[in-house]
Amino acid sequence: MVLVFAEATNGKFKKAAHEVVTYGAKTAKALGTTCVALTLGTVENAGDLGRFGATKVYNIAVSNGFDSGVFAAAIAGAAKALDAKVIVLSHNSTGKNITGRLAARLDAGSAPGVNSLPEVSGDKLTVRKTVFSGKAFADVEILTDYKVISLSGNSIPVEESGSAVDVETLSVDLPSAKVKVLETKRAEGITPLPEAELVVSGGRGLKGPENWGVITDLADALGATTACSRPVADVNWRPHHEHVGQTGVAIRPNLYIAAGISGAIQHLAGVNSSKTIVVVNKDPEAPFFKAADYGVVGDLFEVLPRLTAAIKAHKSL
Amino acid sequence: MKMLVCVSKTPETTTKIQLTADNSDLDRSGVNYIMNPYDEWYALVRALELKEASGGTVTIINVGPAENDAVIRKGLAIGADDAIRVNAEGGGSLYIAKQIAAQAAGYDLILFGKETIDYNGSEVGAMVAELLDMAYVGEASHLEMNGTTATVTRDIEGGVEVVEVSTPFALSAAKGMAEQRIPNMRGIMMAKRKPLNVIDPVEATATTSISSYELPPAKSAVKLVDPEDMTELVRLLHEEAKVI
Ligand SMILES: Cc1cc2nc3c(=O)[nH]c(=O)nc-3n(C[C@H](O)[C@H](O)[C@H](O)COP(=O)(O)OP(=O)(O)OC[C@H]3O[C@@H](n4cnc5c(N)ncnc54)[C@H](O)[C@@H]3O)c2cc1C
Numbered sequence: 001m002v003l004v005f006a007e008a009t010n011g012k013f014k015k016a017a018h019e020v021v022t023y024g025a026k027t028a029k030a031l032g033t034t035c036v037a038l039t040l041g042t043v044e045n046a047g048d049l050g051r052f053g054a055t056k057v058y059n060i061a062v063s064n065g066f067d068s069g070v071f072a073a074a075i076a077g078a079a080k081a082l083d084a085k086v087i088v089l090s091h092n093s094t095g096k097n098i099t100g101r102l103a104a105r106l107d108a109g110s111a112p113g114v115n116s117l118p119e120v121s122g123d124k125l126t127v128r129k130t131v132f133s134g135k136a137f138a139d140v141e142i143l144t145d146y147k148v149i150s151l152s153g154n155s156i157p158v159e160e161s162g163s164a165v166d167v168e169t170l171s172v173d174l175p176s177a178k179v180k181v182l183e184t185k186r187a188e189g190i191t192p193l194p195e196a197e198l199v200v201s202g203g204r205g206l207k208g209p210e211n212w213g214v215i216t217d218l219a220d221a222l223g224a225t226t227a228c229s230r231p232v233a234d235v236n237w238r239p240h241h242e243h244v245g246q247t248g249v250a251i252r253p254n255l256y257i258a259a260g261i262s263g264a265i266q267h268l269a270g271v272n273s274s275k276t277i278v279v280v281n282k283d284p285e286a287p288f289f290k291a292a293d294y295g296v297v298g299d300l301f302e303v304l305p306r307l308t309a310a311i312k313a314h315k316s317l
Numbered sequence: 318m319k320m321l322v323c324v325s326k327t328p329e330t331t332t333k334i335q336l337t338a339d340n341s342d343l344d345r346s347g348v349n350y351i352m353n354p355y356d357e358w359y360a361l362v363r364a365l366e367l368k369e370a371s372g373g374t375v376t377i378i379n380v381g382p383a384e385n386d387a388v389i390r391k392g393l394a395i396g397a398d399d400a401i402r403v404n405a406e407g408g409g410s411l412y413i414a415k416q417i418a419a420q421a422a423g424y425d426l427i428l429f430g431k432e433t434i435d436y437n438g439s440e441v442g443a444m445v446a447e448l449l450d451m452a453y454v455g456e457a458s459h460l461e462m463n464g465t466t467a468t469v470t471r472d473i474e475g476g477v478e479v480v481e482v483s484t485p486f487a488l489s490a491a492k493g494m495a496e497q498r499i500p501n502m503r504g505i506m507m508a509k510r511k512p513l514n515v516i517d518p519v520e521a522t523a524t525t526s527i528s529s530y531e532l533p534p535a536k537s538a539v540k541l542v543d544p545e546d547m548t549e550l551v552r553l554l555h556e557e558a559k560v561i
């Protein structure tokens with residue numbers, strides 16, 4: 001059996017949860033088994049995960065607030081109770097806090113941050129993940145009985161294959177929390193970078209934080225999330241959670257628009273998995289053009305407002 | 318406070334990745350190695366700041382072969398007091414975590430970088446915490462100690478979460494935690510005399526193995542669009558790339 005941990009934020013599922021359930025259902029099919037989903041704490045309409053291929057949804061009550069030890073114990077406990085040998089979760093901030101604990105708890109091989117469905121041969125699973133910050137792929141064989149896989153965001157399309165299913169409560173022994181959550185602060189109404197399908201990013205070519213309107217206007221017109229290069233976050237022109245690249249957030253959106261960014265190797269490392277890359281730069285020799293699908297050689301202060309107008313015109317058709 | 322900083326050795330960030338002829342490994346000829354930036358800039362420097370503020374010791378640990386000593390000496394030059402190298406190679410994340418856990422008894426705080434820039438796993442810290450039954454805070458961008466209690470800020474999608482933990486605990490450090498320090502001459506000289514204890518690995522088996530590597534497909538040449546004609550770019554994004 002495949003067990004998927006579907007995370008809910010404030011009781012609601014986000015795209016990452018639908019992606020992991022889709023992934024779990026497809027993996028189960030390849031293994032000739034079923035996929036069940038696990039939710040932790042209070043979740044609205046948990047049975048809805050059936051639409052993405054879970055044949056059943058389990059819920060374990062956990063106290064409010066995230067503690068990696070409690071969550072890992074709950075997921076490992078469910079895997080043992082249900083005899084699920086393959087466990088799938090998201091490679092997001094929650095997942096990264098849990099995957100290692102879960103693998104250690106189950107003495108399992110783990111593949112963190114995979115990008116595609118596993119190859120199955122007998123009992124063996126081989127999964128592909130990016131390594132060297134997106135500069136290469138590695139095929140990882142998981143050699144143990146229990147197998148833990150965490151899926152990178154935007155790696156597989158969400159697919160609906162069923163309808164809502166029953167939710168059953170499960171109880172497992174849980175340790176007490178060692179971490180006390182004091183406060184959670186999130187920018188409201190914006191798709192977080194790792195989940196965003198459309199991203200508009202600005203670099204030093206913007207010259208100063210007061211000029212960011214050309215980036216945010218374009219992002220608003222597209223419904224995109226904004227990002228930036230590292231020097232821009234270093235001097236606090238933009239918040240540091242917008243910093244993408246090797247030492248920032250690694251992203252793989254459908255569309256990445258980079259304006260006033262030269263395309264240094266460390267920047268490319270975090271964005272070169274994007275499906276389509278558009279580069280706007282006034283320097284035709286900027287290295288970013290080598291990694292781009294579409295290039296515009298020009299002054300971003302003229303090009304971006306023109307692009308924003310063209311997007312608005314396209315959307316009003 | 319007794320602090321342990323776990324450091325890894327990775328290819329330098331500008332490395333152009335090439336593979337061996339049979340795709341079984343990275344072609345390591347000519348590759349320069351560094352201390353994993355997250356381990357060095359954030360985990361190690363924050364530990365040193367805490368020691369400077371309220372005393373204690375900072376020990377570095379690396380699991381790897383003798384050629385990793387250069388990276389370990391750099392950590393000592395930046396300011397760590399002593400180092401442990403578990404003399405083992407490969408084995409994967411859980412193997413490495415078990416080696417670290419076997420040496421980590423008695424520390425109040427164990428610091429990791431948020432991930433290594435080679436395998437991008439982000440899991441060894443959480444593994445060690447689980448093996449030692451400790452609290453763990455991943456991708457921490459801020460840490461304040463107040464006696465045995467810590468306030469830690471961790472990065473979450475589109476924001477942060479502030480948590481409270483008590484020692485002993487483990488964390489992985491992200492940008493914001495500290496600022497990079499360049500070792501000075503005195504530090505480099507002193508590092509040569511600081512203890513670097515080499516220890517044999519404990520028994521553990523590999524749980525994963527990498528069967529092959531592949532490079533991403535080469536990008537086809539960029540399509541240039543007239544800067545005056547953004548309607549054309551929108552058309553291409555809609556009809557050709559199908560992303561809007
Ligand atoms: C260990 C290490 C890790 C790093 N990690 C990261 C990382 O994670 N992410 C990251 O981004 N960087 C990272 N860097 C930094 C990286 O090497 C580059 O310095 C950085 O990406 C450059 O940022 P930039 O492109 O915004 O600025 P610049 O390189 O200064 O480029 C600005 C660009 O804007 C263009 N421009 C200027 N004016 C205009 C205009 N009016 N219209 C159009 N174009 C214009 C210029 O032609 C130029 O190409 C790292 C570096 C190191 C050493």
